[in-house]
Amino acid sequence: MTELLVGTKKGMFRLEGDGDGFEITARAFAGQSVEYAMRDPRSGRYLASVTSWFYGPKIWITDDPTGEWEQAEGATLPEGDEKSVERLWVIVPGAADGQLYAGGDPGPLFESRDGGASWELNRGLWDHPTRGDWSPGNGGLCLHTIAPWPGDPSKLLVAISAVGVWLSDDGGASWHHSNTGIEPDYVPEESRDNPIQHCVHDVRRAPLRPERLFMQFHGGVYRSDNAGESWIDIGDGLPSDFGFPIVVDPADPDSAYVIPLIGAEDRTPPDGAMRVWETRDAGATWQARGDGLPDKAYLTILREAFDSAGEGAGLELYFGATSGEVFGSADAGANWRQVADHLPPVYSVRTA
Amino acid sequence: MAQVMLRAPLSELCGGRHHAIAGATVREVLRGLEREHPPIAGWVLDEQGRIREHVNVFVNGTHGEEGTPVADADRVHVLPAITGG
Numbered sequence: 001m002t003e004l005l006v007g008t009k010k011g012m013f014r015l016e017g018d019g020d021g022f023e024i025t026a027r028a029f030a031g032q033s034v035e036y037a038m039r040d041p042r043s044g045r046y047l048a049s050v051t052s053w054f055y056g057p058k059i060w061i062t063d064d065p066t067g068e069w070e071q072a073e074g075a076t077l078p079e080g081d082e083k084s085v086e087r088l089w090v091i092v093p094g095a096a097d098g099q100l101y102a103g104g105d106p107g108p109l110f111e112s113r114d115g116g117a118s119w120e121l122n123r124g125l126w127d128h129p130t131r132g133d134w135s136p137g138n139g140g141l142c143l144h145t146i147a148p149w150p151g152d153p154s155k156l157l158v159a160i161s162a163v164g165v166w167l168s169d170d171g172g173a174s175w176h177h178s179n180t181g182i183e184p185d186y187v188p189e190e191s192r193d194n195p196i197q198h199c200v201h202d203v204r205r206a207p208l209r210p211e212r213l214f215m216q217f218h219g220g221v222y223r224s225d226n227a228g229e230s231w232i233d234i235g236d237g238l239p240s241d242f243g244f245p246i247v248v249d250p251a252d253p254d255s256a257y258v259i260p261l262i263g264a265e266d267r268t269p270p271d272g273a274m275r276v277w278e279t280r281d282a283g284a285t286w287q288a289r290g291d292g293l294p295d296k297a298y299l300t301i302l303r304e305a306f307d308s309a310g311e312g313a314g315l316e317l318y319f320g321a322t323s324g325e326v327f328g329s330a331d332a333g334a335n336w337r338q339v340a341d342h343l344p345p346v347y348s349v350r351t352a
Numbered sequence: 353m354a355q356v357m358l359r360a361p362l363s364e365l366c367g368g369r370h371h372a373i374a375g376a377t378v379r380e381v382l383r384g385l386e387r388e389h390p391p392i393a394g395w396v397l398d399e400q401g402r403i404r405e406h407v408n409v410f411v412n413g414t415h416g417e418e419g420t421p422v423a424d425a426d427r428v429h430v431l432p433a434i435t436g437g
Contacts, residue, residue, distance in 0.1 A: 054406045054432040055361075055395040071391065076399040084398040 002309055004318055005046070005065075006326060006340070007034035007348035012048050014065050015340055019330055022339040026065040035089050036304055039352035040100065040115065042093060046352075047072075047116045049088035049102065057088050059102060061116045074119040075102060075110050077126075090304060091116070092146040096153040103143030107134055107160050111172065122172045125158070130177070130196055137161035137199045137218070138264075144303055147205045147213065149227075157203065157213065157228050164198030165215075167228050181231035185219050186264075202246045202303050203228075209253035214283070216246040216258055223256075223283050234283025239270040245306035249315050249332065254282040257289075257308075257333060259301045259319060268298040276317065276333050289333035299323055304348035320346030354381045356428045365391040373428075378409055379418040381428055396430055406433040 004015040004022065012034040014026035028034075029050045035057075037048040046065050051057040059072040077083055088104035094111070102110040102119060109122040134141055142161050149155035156168045164179040179198045187197060199218035206212040215222040215231060220241045222231040235241035242263020249255035256279050261267045269275060274297045275290040299321040306319040315332040318339070326340040326349060353372035363369040366389040373388065375381035379401055386393040396407055402418065403409055409416045410429040422428060 054404065056398060056404055058394070076394060079399055079401070082400060084400055084402070 002316060003039070003352040004326070004339075005037040005039060005048075005348075005350045005352055006320055006343060006346055007037045007048070007304070007350075008324075008344040008346050009033055010344035012037045012050075012065070013340075013343060015326065017339065022326075022328070024340070028065055028069060029060075034347065035087055036091055036348045036350070038091050038350045040093050041352075042097070043115050045115055047091050047100070049091060049104070051087055057085050057104065059088060059091070059116065059119065070117075072112070072116055072119060075104075077108060077121065086140060087142065089142050089144045090146060092148065094153060095148045095151055095155075099153065101146045101148070101156075101158075103146055103158060103160075105140040105142045106136070107131070107141045107143050107163070109143055109146070109158055109172070124168070124173045125166060125175050128175055133196055134160065134163045135197065139303075145200065145203045147203055149205070149210050150207055152210075155210075155227070157205070159200040159203050159215075161201065162199035162218070163196050164200055165203065165228055178228050179231070180229065181233070182215075182217060182222060183220060183233070201244050204246050204248045204256070206248055206253035206255075207250045212253050212282075214246050214248060214256040216243050218242065219263065221246070221256075221258055221283065232283075234279070237286040238277055239275075239288075242267075244301060244303040245319070247306050247308050247317065249308070249311055251311035251315075252280065255280050256283065257306075257317065259306060261300065267300045272296045272298050274299055274327075276319070276329075276336075278333055289329070290336065291334060292329075292336035293327060299325070302347055304350075305346050307349050307351050309351035316351065318349050318351060320349045322346060353424060354422045354426045354428050356381060356385055356430065358430050359432075362392060362395060362430060365389060365395065375422055377418065377422055378403070378411065378416045378420045378428065381422050382409075382430075407431070408433050 006013040011030045012028045015022040016025045033051045060069040062069040086105040091102045100112045110119040145159035147157040166175045201216045203215045211227040213224045221235040240260040247257045274293040275288045277286045309316040317329045320326040322345040324343040328339040329336045356371040373384040
């Protein structure tokens with residue numbers, strides 16, 4: 001049995017199922033945008049970031065998604081700062097017990113040390129002297145990627161659109177940007193050495209080799225073998241180097257999966273053929289994985305709407321579209337089927 | 353005391369639809385409401401003390417802003433904005 005938490009424009013849906021099919025077993029926050037929903041594997045607790053059109057963004061927690069949810073405290077910016085939190089795009093378990101991180105718009109990183117009940121702004125990043133030069137991407141100035149180092153709370157990578165990658169080696173007390181090797185071809189060549197104008201779309205760390213990371217950039221797919229200090233272009237062989245999410249097989253540090261879209265104005269699959277592309281040699285070659293996916297489908301898959309469960313030959317992959325479909329594979333992408341349709345526009349998919 | 357009138361879900365956060373709150377401006381009244389009912393903090397005013405973009409506040413039936421004066425017994429309605437076409 002696999003549990004999927006699907007954040008949509010009109011609420012969170014829990015899907016449960018297996019090879020025989022999935023069904024909706026819970027819905028929460030009807031009518032509100034759920035940017036992200038996840039289950040902390042350590043506590044079993046569910047967390048959701050929800051933005052009411054009227055009443056703003058909040059983090060909610062529960063032990064039972066069919067029951068009552070409790071509002072978390074503290075995911076706000078300091079009074080007097082002028083800015084307010086617009087959205088909370090991602091929630092990620094940290095490496096320490098009870099630690100979670102959340103990121104959002106306009107670029108804040110929040111940390112919880114009590115399993116998500118209360119949150120505190122990371123001042124090291126928020127007060128960074130470059131913040132006045134940070135510029136938003138199309139989706140806002142969003143801190144969307146948080147990649148802890150397994151077993152070491154001192155090391156952390158985050159990414160902000162359209163700013164770039166930030167690294168900390170002291171638990172978030174201090175930060176340095178790290179975009180060496182990334183080519184932002186959307187700015188003139190003479191401007192490309194500006195280190196904080198990089199529209200990173202997603203980054204995933206290889207758990208068995210934490211110094212290795214894979215990145216989907218605004219225009220390019222990259223790999224780092226030195227914990228994010230520099231990046232290598234591995235996009236050759238893909239039908240488009242634009243896309244949003246990237247996923248790895250936890251058992252294989254040479255693996256990555258991307259969903260190429262025609263970028264940046266169209267944001268649908270090349271030729272309308274819905275395909276997931278896989279590398280098993282760290283980006284040297286890529287193969288289309290699409291048996292069971294539609295050949296004519298002009299879908300858009302957003303950054304948080306792709307996730308995995310399990311590993312190796314039994315790797316499960318799931319992604320959702322803004323047109324309301326969710327697709328899944330139970331064999332590492334070899335075969336796919338639709339596991340849900342007619343949902344509201346899908347913002348996030350997370351396995352639990 | 354201003355007479356603050358709420359609808360769901362705000363009324364659920366504050367334990368009722370009607371509340372008598374002291375304050376000389378809309379912002380002071382809403383901050384007073386937050387002090388008496390902490391769960392509503394962040395719902396009507398954002399963390400910078402601004403009325404959220406899609407929330408409307410009326411003082412005696414007239415659209416008000418953060419600095420709008422409020423007198424004793426004034427009626428302060430807090431309503432979600434109309435979002436239809």
